[in-house]
Amino acid sequence: MNGNIEGTNKFLIPGSVVLAGILIAGAVMWNNIHPAAPVAQGQQAGQQAAAAAADISKVKIAGEPYIGAPNAPVVIAFWSDFQCPYCKAFETGGIPQITTPAALPDIIKNYVATGKAKVVFKDFAFLGQDSITDGEYARAMWKLYPDKYFDWRTAMYTAQDAEGDQGFGDAASVDQLNTTISGIDAAKVAADVVANKTAYDAAMNADRAEAQTQGVSATPSFVIGKRMIPGAQPYAAFQAAIDAVLK
Numbered sequence: 001m002n003g004n005i006e007g008t009n010k011f012l013i014p015g016s017v018v019l020a021g022i023l024i025a026g027a028v029m030w031n032n033i034h035p036a037a038p039v040a041q042g043q044q045a046g047q048q049a050a051a052a053a054a055d056i057s058k059v060k061i062a063g064e065p066y067i068g069a070p071n072a073p074v075v076i077a078f079w080s081d082f083q084c085p086y087c088k089a090f091e092t093g094g095i096p097q098i099t100t101p102a103a104l105p106d107i108i109k110n111y112v113a114t115g116k117a118k119v120v121f122k123d124f125a126f127l128g129q130d131s132i133t134d135g136e137y138a139r140a141m142w143k144l145y146p147d148k149y150f151d152w153r154t155a156m157y158t159a160q161d162a163e164g165d166q167g168f169g170d171a172a173s174v175d176q177l178n179t180t181i182s183g184i185d186a187a188k189v190a191a192d193v194v195a196n197k198t199a200y201d202a203a204m205n206a207d208r209a210e211a212q213t214q215g216v217s218a219t220p221s222f223v224i225g226k227r228m229i230p231g232a233q234p235y236a237a238f239q240a241a242i243d244a245v246l247k
Contacts, residue, residue, distance in 0.1 A: 032086050032100055032232035054214045054228035060206075061120050065142040067108070067150050068118025074245045076107070076117055076238075077223040079124040079211045082134035083169055084219040088157045090232040103235040111242055121153070123204040124211050124219050130169030132201065133193075137174050139200040140192040145184055152181055 059077045080087040089095045093102035104119075111117035123138070125131035134156065141152050159177055161167040168177075171190070178186035193200070211221065215228050222229040224241040 032089060032098055054223045055226050056223050059120075059122075059214065059223055060210060064207075065121040065138065065146075065149055066118050068112040069115045070118070072112075072115055072118040074111065074117035074224065074242050076119045076242070077122055077214075078119055079122045079207065079216050079219060079221045081123075081125050081127050081131045081219045082138070082156055082160065083127040083131045083163050085160070085163060086232045087220045088160050090220050092154060092157045094158070098232060100232055100234055103233065103238055106235045107238055107242075110239075116246060117242055122211065123207040124216065124221070125204055125208070126219075127163060128165040130165050132204070133171050134169055134174065135204045136193045136197055136200040137171075137178075137189065139203060140189050140196065141184075143196075144189060144192060148181060148184055152178070152184070155181060 056075050056077060059075075061075060061077075080091075085095045086098065089098040089100060090102060091104045107117070107119065112119060121138070123135045125135045138149075138153070138156075142149050145152070155177055156174075159168045159173075167173075171193070175186050175190050178184050178189055211217075214221075214223050216223075216230075218230060220232060222238070222241075224238070225245040227241050227244075229237055229241060
């Protein structure tokens with residue numbers, strides 16, 4: 001099923017940020033977020049004010065990877081980095097030190113699959129060159145195989161290991177992963193990334209700039225209605241935000 005056709009696409013194709021207040025990774029673990037950069041105390045109030053101004057109507061949706069019905073009444077904008085462990089915790093789980101259950105499967109089951117919401121995937125690549133490379137491959141996958149995008153995305157997070165430019169995540173390892181997914185021509189995807197790198201990088205940079213206008217500065221982060229949700233929070237937090245929009 002093609003994700004560019006009206007109706008629902010596979011799980012309707014989906015596409016790592018939060019209020020960063022603490023620099024040390026161990027200190028932010030309890031919040032289930034990955035700050036993109038240190039935030040001075042004096043800057044926190046400004047970021048919180050920006051988060052209060054979050055507004056999904058001001059987020060670019062057209063052309064971005066997504067899962068769900070094209071005209072679903074609720075849009076969830078989701079900024080992430082493929083190297084971010086907190087993003088993995090939200091999407092698939094499997095991070096021992098993050099015990100919050102993955103919320104995305106329940107969001108898909110109760111809202112995406114029922115036509116009530118769609119999840120739009122936005123890039124916030126900041127953890128190194130692998131993050132940029134993975135984002136480029138994501139753009140190529142959405143362009144070439146939109147009906148495979150969500151399966152591919154899940155496989156990427158399942159394969160995630162050491163954060164940043166070590167272990168899985170460089171072009172060679174992603175190419176190898178792509179050979180294991182039925183219906184994908186790995187060589188075609190790799191060639192598309194090379195041919196369109198400049199355009200894909202520009203699109204990712206635009207996503208990150210847009211995130212900052214919504215108060216997003218860490219991963220994962222979400223905008224639902226006029227609320228910004230930072231971190232791999234429990235499903236109940238997303239349920240409350242989605243239901244508020246549906247009322």
